[in-house]
Amino acid sequence: MKTYGSEPGAPTPDPVQVGISEFYVTDEDVTLKSYGLGSCLAVALYDDAVGVAGLAHAMLPDGDDNDASEENPGKFADTAIRAMLRQMVERGATYTDVEAKIAGGSDIFEFDSFGEAVGKRNVTAAREELDKLGVPVVAEEVGGQRGRTVEFDAGTGVLTINSSDEEAGGVTEL
Amino acid sequence: MKLDVNALGTFYRMAREGAGLAAGRLTSMTGVQTRVGVTKLNFMRGSEIRAEINDGREKVGVRVELSAGLEGHSIIIFDREAAREVVQTLVQDEASGEFDEMDQSAVTEVGQIMTNGFIDGWADVLGTVIDVSTPDFIEGETAEPFFGGLETAPSEDDLALLFHSRIEAVGTEIGYRHYLLPEHDSMSEILERQSDDGSDGIEYDKLVGFDELAQQGATEVANAVTTLTGIETSVDIRRLNFVSLETIPEEIADEKLVGVAFSFDGTPSGYLLFLFDEQSAREVVEATVPSPPDDEFGEMGTSAIKELGNIMASGFLDGWANVLDTTIDHSTPEYIHDMGAAVIDPVVINLGEDQEYAFVFDTQIKAEGREFDCDIYAIPNEEDLERALNDLDVDRVEDAKTTAEFPVDEAESS
Numbered sequence: 001m002k003t004y005g006s007e008p009g010a011p012t013p014d015p016v017q018v019g020i021s022e023f024y025v026t027d028e029d030v031t032l033k034s035y036g037l038g039s040c041l042a043v044a045l046y047d048d049a050v051g052v053a054g055l056a057h058a059m060l061p062d063g064d065d066n067d068a069s070e071e072n073p074g075k076f077a078d079t080a081i082r083a084m085l086r087q088m089v090e091r092g093a094t095y096t097d098v099e100a101k102i103a104g105g106s107d108i109f110e111f112d113s114f115g116e117a118v119g120k121r122n123v124t125a126a127r128e129e130l131d132k133l134g135v136p137v138v139a140e141e142v143g144g145q146r147g148r149t150v151e152f153d154a155g156t157g158v159l160t161i162n163s164s165d166e167e168a169g170g171v172t173e174l
Numbered sequence: 175m176k177l178d179v180n181a182l183g184t185f186y187r188m189a190r191e192g193a194g195l196a197a198g199r200l201t202s203m204t205g206v207q208t209r210v211g212v213t214k215l216n217f218m219r220g221s222e223i224r225a226e227i228n229d230g231r232e233k234v235g236v237r238v239e240l241s242a243g244l245e246g247h248s249i250i251i252f253d254r255e256a257a258r259e260v261v262q263t264l265v266q267d268e269a270s271g272e273f274d275e276m277d278q279s280a281v282t283e284v285g286q287i288m289t290n291g292f293i294d295g296w297a298d299v300l301g302t303v304i305d306v307s308t309p310d311f312i313e314g315e316t317a318e319p320f321f322g323g324l325e326t327a328p329s330e331d332d333l334a335l336l337f338h339s340r341i342e343a344v345g346t347e348i349g350y351r352h353y354l355l356p357e358h359d360s361m362s363e364i365l366e367r368q369s370d371d372g373s374d375g376i377e378y379d380k381l382v383g384f385d386e387l388a389q390q391g392a393t394e395v396a397n398a399v400t401t402l403t404g405i406e407t408s409v410d411i412r413r414l415n416f417v418s419l420e421t422i423p424e425e426i427a428d429e430k431l432v433g434v435a436f437s438f439d440g441t442p443s444g445y446l447l448f449l450f451d452e453q454s455a456r457e458v459v460e461a462t463v464p465s466p467p468d469d470e471f472g473e474m475g476t477s478a479i480k481e482l483g484n485i486m487a488s489g490f491l492d493g494w495a496n497v498l499d500t501t502i503d504h505s506t507p508e509y510i511h512d513m514g515a516a517v518i519d520p521v522v523i524n525l526g527e528d529q530e531y532a533f534v535f536d537t538q539i540k541a542e543g544r545e546f547d548c549d550i551y552a553i554p555n556e557e558d559l560e561r562a563l564n565d566l567d568v569d570r571v572e573d574a575k576t577t578a579e580f581p582v583d584e585a586e587s588s
Contacts, residue, residue: 020519021420109508109510112437113443118520
């Protein structure tokens, strides 16, 4: 999704805010940030060797069954991961060197109308897609009943998670 | 004039594309990186638009007349201070007290560049050509100089469709308001062309009726809060928005919030959320619990907030059901105490499986001289809403009373 009114040569904002259904790929040393993930899932991909990173803020699990994924691949965990990986390779990442970290996918409400917990389904969909693509999930902080804000340091590949759960210390680094 | 979701989706894309182009051109003109913030379509009454502009602050604006593919007027209004900042960025001018000729022409230029960005974006989405007149520079403190004498300006009770977007420069927001006042026939022609063949759409008049009812619902909620807590509250802002689902969480403050969420079922079905900032939630607990606990968000506080939520939800939804002549049941309350967007994204996701856009009935309740803010989000399921509105007898709205009463035992028994 085109959200930045950027012109050639304009500086990259830092941090880059990655909104719901968006993803962002960069080879610059910037922070990618997604606020207030509930059932949404953050997927962070990183190639340590060349320093190419990407962060997706996916909303739903399965884009292959949904026509909207063509126009907006970032909305779905599976299509977001594929689109992001493709762009990372275009920026010089090596397919087999990319590692993944995931966070989010909680299930805060228990309404009858919600059916099967979508937070869990998002996590499952991401794991399956990454597995299919041979991208290892090296760390994760998922599930539960709390919201999370994530910051992904595109220079180092460190994913910092601020959680509303103070008992868990509030901040986790993956 | 009929609105269908497909056509509104087109308008929404117009708003977003237009803001994107406007931001891009500002960036190339000023060298300042800009980003498009939240984009919404608002339905607002003429009286509300005027009230919004009549806030006592000095404003400057740029107005153009549109013709060909879209007829009407486009007006960009800056607070004078914001305009001055924009001008300073542009012409590196030291601030002087007056808006001199050079400042005026700089503002007009910015306004025109933004307007052209918006309009090129709209024309792209509509696949048409839109002609633009030379811009007028306007100054004033009230709506009169900006809207006065325009045939397209909405009368007091008419709902106008407004394009609402924000452009943020790095570290600061470029404060402006943008009003598109389309000419009625031109608008209905576009709506018709963009509508989905299979869809019934919503009669525009019914939307007006429903908005009226939503207003009553909001007033009932404010009354309920006052009855239960003794805190004098009133409806501060109320908007009927049409937005892409992704926009809803983006708009929510990035701080810890306390909320009560309900799902409701009937015609329409959907979700209803009441969100308080922490301080307001504390006020609620202190006002309703006889001997307030040390931890306001412990068990006792939680149940007090849920209770209040329950009463508010009944008031709100009874209002809807009365006017729509349907039955709407709501779930038991779900309590949330979590960070900003996380409290609403599960609802957005759930609706997102079947729809791209949503009508959001967005209401803010405030108390005089006290820390009590409550944001109400009512997000009906799109198909249900369309059905409910089409069955709506607009004349009934006039007569319908929101008869909801708030016996305290109702809260305790839930």
